[in-house]
Amino acid sequence: MKNQVDVLINVCGKPYQTALSLLSLERECGQHIDRIYFVEENTKYYNIDVHTGLHGFVLERLKDKITYIMPDQWNYCFPLEFEKLGDKEYRHSIRYQYGWEMTDKDYVLVIHNDVRFHGDAVAAMIEHLGENIAIGHVGQCWYCPAAFTGKCDSDHHLDYRPSFSELREMYMHTRAPEGEHMRAYHLPRMHKMFEQQPWPLPECRVNEWCALIDMKKARKITVPHGRATPFGAILNVGKQILDVGCQWFRDVHVRGYTCKNFDIYQYMHHDVPPTGQPTLLDKDRYMDRERAALDLLQKEFGHP
Numbered sequence: 001m002k003n004q005v006d007v008l009i010n011v012c013g014k015p016y017q018t019a020l021s022l023l024s025l026e027r028e029c030g031q032h033i034d035r036i037y038f039v040e041e042n043t044k045y046y047n048i049d050v051h052t053g054l055h056g057f058v059l060e061r062l063k064d065k066i067t068y069i070m071p072d073q074w075n076y077c078f079p080l081e082f083e084k085l086g087d088k089e090y091r092h093s094i095r096y097q098y099g100w101e102m103t104d105k106d107y108v109l110v111i112h113n114d115v116r117f118h119g120d121a122v123a124a125m126i127e128h129l130g131e132n133i134a135i136g137h138v139g140q141c142w143y144c145p146a147a148f149t150g151k152c153d154s155d156h157h158l159d160y161r162p163s164f165s166e167l168r169e170m171y172m173h174t175r176a177p178e179g180e181h182m183r184a185y186h187l188p189r190m191h192k193m194f195e196q197q198p199w200p201l202p203e204c205r206v207n208e209w210c211a212l213i214d215m216k217k218a219r220k221i222t223v224p225h226g227r228a229t230p231f232g233a234i235l236n237v238g239k240q241i242l243d244v245g246c247q248w249f250r251d252v253h254v255r256g257y258t259c260k261n262f263d264i265y266q267y268m269h270h271d272v273p274p275t276g277q278p279t280l281l282d283k284d285r286y287m288d289r290e291r292a293a294l295d296l297l298q299k300e301f302g303h304p
Contacts, residue, residue, distance in 0.1 A: 003034040005107045008099040012041040016293035018113040019058035023301045029122040036066045037099025042074045079236035095232030106216050112209035119267035125212040133252050136211035138261035140203040143183055145174035154261040161199040183240050191237040205245035206259045209270045
């Protein structure tokens, strides 16, 4: 299993958390990893202070493995513009897409830049992948009415396949438990795509903070070689969005492929959602996470 995996990571700020993510990954799984496609988001045209450009420590430590780029464009949380997919510059600004197109490996590992590895997740996921196209933690069940009503969970996403009318009724009449949130895909009305394709459910995906994808299967069916939506794309479905990975998940399943739910938290840590973008917008939370990551970098990886 030596050097058969490339890593795809998009980075928007979080220099200490990014370094901890990649150095802990290298410590636990480095024997499997060849290239790390490090895509730093280009925020120079936006009024956002996320410590962009301060990644010298990890870039130097892993310089033999890292391929670094900063796309000209920044897609942030903007919905995919399908008409631009033929434009390579635009396409490579979609999250994870540059490394997806550049890799020649059988597998890619997609990770967030705010995780910490404490075991060999790569070996475990390859071992358990089987005939599936991807493996990781499946589903944003913390947003999903099917989970709130006990109809579905991460281990049963292949089993619960409602009709469109059942899906619509469930969204219309389910209230999220206290402290939880549900995206209102039924308001003002459910998008036509759900009528045509009610399953997989809107919140189903293999979560991007740690997902292994079989490129032998995925490469040929995903843009730019196939018609499946890019893995990192966000879709506009009226007043709501389909989050990163959701439409790719839907596209591959209707083509007969499956993703496997796997307990990645045996091997890595990622905070309970919502994290990621909300953390960027909460300055106090952002700095708390950065200070904690720096402390671990100094203790475990010799950060000055």
